[in-house]
Amino acid sequence: MTSITFSSIFPPESEDFLIHGGYMSTFNPDMLKIARDLRGMSQTELVQNMKNITQAALSKIEKGDLKPSEETKQQLAKALNFPERFFTQLDHFKVSPISLHAYRKKATTTAKVLSQINAEMTIKAANLETLNIFSQLDEKLPLPSYQIHINVSNASEAAQNLRKKWGLGLNPIENLTEIIEQSGVYIFYCDFAEDHIDGVSLQTQNCPPCIFLNKNQPNDRIRFTLAHELGHLVLHKFAPSIDMEDEANEFAAEFLVPTEAIKGQLRTTNLKIYATNKLAWKVSMAALIVKAKHIGDISDRQSATLWRQMSMYGYRKVEPYPLERECPNRFAQLIFEFCQKNKEQILNDLPLMFNLYPEDFCQLYKADMEALEKITMVS
Numbered sequence: 001m002t003s004i005t006f007s008s009i010f011p012p013e014s015e016d017f018l019i020h021g022g023y024m025s026t027f028n029p030d031m032l033k034i035a036r037d038l039r040g041m042s043q044t045e046l047v048q049n050m051k052n053i054t055q056a057a058l059s060k061i062e063k064g065d066l067k068p069s070e071e072t073k074q075q076l077a078k079a080l081n082f083p084e085r086f087f088t089q090l091d092h093f094k095v096s097p098i099s100l101h102a103y104r105k106k107a108t109t110t111a112k113v114l115s116q117i118n119a120e121m122t123i124k125a126a127n128l129e130t131l132n133i134f135s136q137l138d139e140k141l142p143l144p145s146y147q148i149h150i151n152v153s154n155a156s157e158a159a160q161n162l163r164k165k166w167g168l169g170l171n172p173i174e175n176l177t178e179i180i181e182q183s184g185v186y187i188f189y190c191d192f193a194e195d196h197i198d199g200v201s202l203q204t205q206n207c208p209p210c211i212f213l214n215k216n217q218p219n220d221r222i223r224f225t226l227a228h229e230l231g232h233l234v235l236h237k238f239a240p241s242i243d244m245e246d247e248a249n250e251f252a253a254e255f256l257v258p259t260e261a262i263k264g265q266l267r268t269t270n271l272k273i274y275a276t277n278k279l280a281w282k283v284s285m286a287a288l289i290v291k292a293k294h295i296g297d298i299s300d301r302q303s304a305t306l307w308r309q310m311s312m313y314g315y316r317k318v319e320p321y322p323l324e325r326e327c328p329n330r331f332a333q334l335i336f337e338f339c340q341k342n343k344e345q346i347l348n349d350l351p352l353m354f355n356l357y358p359e360d361f362c363q364l365y366k367a368d369m370e371a372l373e374k375i376t377m378v379s
Helices: 012-018 029-038 043-048 055-063 070-080 111-134 155-165 176-181 219-235 244-256 271-281 285-294 300-312 330-338 343-353 358-364 366-378
Strands: 186-190 199-204 207-214
Touching: 029 055, 029 070, 029 111, 043 055, 043 070, 111 186, 111 199, 111 207, 111 330, 111 358, 155 219, 155 244, 176 186, 176 219, 186 330, 186 366, 199 219, 207 219, 219 244, 244 285, 271 285, 271 300, 285 300, 330 366, 343 358, 358 366
Parallel strands: 186 207
Antiparallel strands: 199 207
């Protein structure tokens, strides 16, 4: 690949913003914690890989109470395996506090895992904010906000209204990822440890809305999680509630499978019917059983019978008829537009622009680079 200078792509002021901004002498302590969290290291573990620094001193540096020496900066960068410029980003790049919409987590999720996940999302959101300064994509669909008891009575009504606004009717949604991306939402796959967390949605002041999905989940579960996080974005942008998880689940169930469309079709304990509808609606058999009970198609006893069958066949762990994975491409499209439709010109420089080493860039953006490759091939 041929690498070119930023000046051939950006005006002089943006070259200064991107390159020189990454090497300013001002140390950003927030980025130190993000780097440490991404590596999954405690302060004690980090100082063990350094010389002449105590855990107490490191704590003061992270809080911004102590300015690190040049030698300490170099040691931090080496121990954490980040370029020094990662820790010295301008205010434009300083990560805003992320307002997370309810981690969908199990009780066993540790603070260390949550911090590591938050660090990955923070880096991706900050880099999206950077690209979004120089290149924006149009939104083909609106992303409205609904507030329960104000402009909708419940989450199901919000889902029905959004379906109408997006012109989806009562039909199954063929590609949920594509539809949501058309509303301006950026979707990323992340390597969340095991199955502790399904997904997270976030919105910051200067960054478009984002949804982060656990790539380790089965695809039917990912689709439900995606709809769940969409529910958070439209329901809880201004007014998070104590019932927000239940509301997001209700939204997802109605958005993926409208009651008006499915009512009367699930009045059975025959799992084959649920398998058929799984393929039609692209949701899990488990979700359909919950839906059937919720809308009154089956009784409590019938629901229990279905769950016993699911357990007997091992379907509660791994369902039959796996769905094809949907691939986000909005971030890849943003990179493509940013590269002025010439991937070869700048791809080598993206790690530099994002203040990452190439190996971290490839790991964090593997799915996006694969999507970019497909976009380039058809362009």
